[in-house]
Amino acid sequence: MIGSNPRLDDAFGAVHAVLRGDQVPQTAAAQVGLDPVRMAFYADAVYSHVREVLEKDFCALAAVLGPSRFEPLVREYFEIRPFDAYELNENAAAFRDLLARCASAGRHGVTDFHVELAEVEWQEFTVYVSPEVIPEPSQVQAPTLNPTLVILQLDHGANDFLDEWRDGAQGDVLPPIPDQPNPTTLFVLRHPETENVLFVAADEALLFALKAAHDGLTVSAAAEEAALPIQTVQSIYQSAADWGVVVLPEEKNP
Amino acid sequence: MEHRAPPQKSLRFGIGLRREHFDDIADRLDEVDFLEFLPENFLRFGGRPSRVLREVAARVDVTSHGVSLSLGGPDPLNKTYLTELRTLLDELDTPWFSDHLSYSSAFGVEYHDLLPLPFTAEAVDHVVSRIQFAQDFIGRPLLVENPSYYMSYPDSELTEAEFVNEVVSRADCNLLLDVNNVYVNAQNHGYDARAFIAAMPADRVLQYHMAGHIQGDGFLVDTHSMPVRDEVMDLYRYTLETVGPAWTLLEWDHAIPSLDGMIAELSRIRETAASAHLAPGTLEVAA
Numbered sequence: 001m002i003g004s005n006p007r008l009d010d011a012f013g014a015v016h017a018v019l020r021g022d023q024v025p026q027t028a029a030a031q032v033g034l035d036p037v038r039m040a041f042y043a044d045a046v047y048s049h050v051r052e053v054l055e056k057d058f059c060a061l062a063a064v065l066g067p068s069r070f071e072p073l074v075r076e077y078f079e080i081r082p083f084d085a086y087e088l089n090e091n092a093a094a095f096r097d098l099l100a101r102c103a104s105a106g107r108h109g110v111t112d113f114h115v116e117l118a119e120v121e122w123q124e125f126t127v128y129v130s131p132e133v134i135p136e137p138s139q140v141q142a143p144t145l146n147p148t149l150v151i152l153q154l155d156h157g158a159n160d161f162l163d164e165w166r167d168g169a170q171g172d173v174l175p176p177i178p179d180q181p182n183p184t185t186l187f188v189l190r191h192p193e194t195e196n197v198l199f200v201a202a203d204e205a206l207l208f209a210l211k212a213a214h215d216g217l218t219v220s221a222a223a224e225e226a227a228l229p230i231q232t233v234q235s236i237y238q239s240a241a242d243w244g245v246v247v248l249p250e251e252k253n254p
Numbered sequence: 255m256e257h258r259a260p261p262q263k264s265l266r267f268g269i270g271l272r273r274e275h276f277d278d279i280a281d282r283l284d285e286v287d288f289l290e291f292l293p294e295n296f297l298r299f300g301g302r303p304s305r306v307l308r309e310v311a312a313r314v315d316v317t318s319h320g321v322s323l324s325l326g327g328p329d330p331l332n333k334t335y336l337t338e339l340r341t342l343l344d345e346l347d348t349p350w351f352s353d354h355l356s357y358s359s360a361f362g363v364e365y366h367d368l369l370p371l372p373f374t375a376e377a378v379d380h381v382v383s384r385i386q387f388a389q390d391f392i393g394r395p396l397l398v399e400n401p402s403y404y405m406s407y408p409d410s411e412l413t414e415a416e417f418v419n420e421v422v423s424r425a426d427c428n429l430l431l432d433v434n435n436v437y438v439n440a441q442n443h444g445y446d447a448r449a450f451i452a453a454m455p456a457d458r459v460l461q462y463h464m465a466g467h468i469q470g471d472g473f474l475v476d477t478h479s480m481p482v483r484d485e486v487m488d489l490y491r492y493t494l495e496t497v498g499p500a501w502t503l504l505e506w507d508h509a510i511p512s513l514d515g516m517i518a519e520l521s522r523i524r525e526t527a528a529s530a531h532l533a534p535g536t537l538e539v540a541a
C-alpha cells in the first residue's frame with residue numbers, strides 16, 4: 001500500500017514518528033502542517049494506553065513498585081516493545097521478560113520477588129480468559145483435571161503477599177514483602193462453578209489429586225495404586241473438586 | 255458478495271456489553287433493546303466473557319463495534335483479525351458490524367487509539383477500497399463511524415461532511431453517526447453541528463452513538479466517561495427529526511456506572527427520542 005499514496009504516507013510517517021516518541025512533535029508537525037500540541041495530545045494518549053494496560057494486568061506490582069519505579073519500566077517497555085496485537089492485554093505479556101532482565105541486572109529496583117509477583121498476576125489474567133472449556137460433571141467418567149489449571153513454582157511468597165494485599169482491600173498500606181525463600185507449588189485456575197480465578201498453594205493432598213486425575217484414575221484405582229483407604233482418596237478428590245482443581249463425575253459429586 | 259440485508263431503520267436503545275456488568279446483565283435484558291460489544295474484548299477470550307456474550311446474544315440483538323480494523327491505515331488489513339471476526343459474527347448473527355473512519359495502526363504498531371485521516375480525495379480512494387474489502391470479507395453491512403478528532407490536516411480538500419458522504423457512497427457502506435462526536439468536532443473545529451447532521455446521508459445511517467465528553471485544555475475531549483450533555487441531547491433530538499430513527503447506543507467506557515446508572519441514562523435518551531417530532535411513517539419502534 002505504501003508508495004501509492006504519497007501525501008497520505010507523509011502524514012502516516014510523521015504521525016507515527018511522534019506517537020512512537022522518535023521525533024518531537026514540533027519537528028514532525030512542521031513537516032505535515034499539523035498542530036504540534038495536538039500531536040503531543042495523541043502521543044500522550046497512545047503512551048497512556050501502554051501504562052494503563054500494564055497497571056491493570058500487573059496492578060499489585062505497580063502498587064509495590066510505586067510510580068517512581070514503575071514509570072521507568074513503562075517507558076522502557078514502550079520503547080523496546082511496540083504494541084503489535086489488536087487484543088490490548090496480549091501486548092503486556094512480554095513485560096515479564098523485561099522485569100526478569102531488570103532483576104538479573106539489578107535495574108529499576110526490580111527483584112526476583114517482583115518478577116514472581118508479575119508472573120502470578122499475568123497467569124491470573126490468562127486463566128480468566130483461557131479458551132479451555134471446563135467439562136460439566138455429567139461429561140466426565142473419571143476425576144478430570146480442570147483444563148484452565150496453571151501450575152507455578154514460586155520461591156518468594158508472591159501468593160501470600162497477594163492474599164494479604166487483597167484481604168486489606170488493596171489499600172495503600174502494603175503488606176511486608178516476604179524476606180525468606182518459601183518454595184511453593186501454586187495452582188492458578190478458574191473455578192468451574194463461580195468462574196472466579198483463584199490460586200491455592202498445593203499441599204500433598206492436592207498434588208496427589210493432581211497426579212491421580214492427570215492419570216485418569218478413578219477413586220478406587222487411585223486408592224489401590226497408592227495403597228490408601230477408599231474414603232481417604234474420596235475425601236482428597238472431593239477437596240480438590242471443592243477448590244476447582246478437578247471435576248468429579250456426577251455420581252461422585254451429588 | 256451477498257451481504258446480509260440490513261434491517262429496517264428503527265428506533266431502539268442499547269448499551270455496551272462491559273465486563274463491569276457481567277454479573278447482572280443477564281437479569282436486565284428486558285430493559286435494553288440491544289447490546290453492543292467490542293469484538294477485541296471477546297474474540298480470543300473463553301471463560302466468563304465468552305459465556306456472557308453468547309448468553310445475551312441468544313436473547314437480544316447484539317452489534318459488533320470494532321476499534322482495530324484501521325480502515326484508514328497504511329498497513330494491509332489484518333486478515334487474522336477479519337477471519338476471527340467473521341467467525342464470531344456468523345455465530346452470533348449480528349445485523350451488521352462497525353468500526354471507525356480513521357486508523358488505529360501503522361507500520362506494524364497498534365496504537366489502541368483512533369487517528370484521523372486528512373479529508374482528501376487520496377484518502378477517500380484509499381479508505382473506500384479497504385471498506386469494500388472488509389465488508390465483502392465479513393459478508394455483513396459495515397457501518398463506519400465518524401470519529402472525534404483533535405487535529406486537522408492543512409491539505410484537506412473536502413469538509414468532513416463531504417468526506418463522510420464521499421466515502422459511504424463510493425464504498426456502498428452504512429454509517430454509524432456518533433452524535434456526541436459531531437458536537438465535539440463541531441466545537442473543536444468551528445463548524446455548525448446541525449448543518450453537518452443535515453448533510454449526512456440519512457438512508458445510510460443505521461445506528462447512533464451517544465456519549466459524554468469533558469472540557470479539555472482548550473478543546474472538548476470525547477471521553478465516554480460522563481452522562482450525555484444536554485447540548486448533545488438537543489442535537490440528538492434534531493438528528494432524529496432530520497436523519498430519522500436508528501438504533502441508538504449509549505457509549506460509556508471509563509468510570510462506568512452500575513447497570514442501574516446505565517439504564518437510567520438510557521432512559522434519558524429514550525425520553526429525548528420520545529420528545530422528537532419524527533416525520534410520519536419513519537418510526538418503527540421495536541416491540
Ligand SMILES: [Fe+2]
Binds near residue numbers: 463
Ligand atoms: Fe462512538
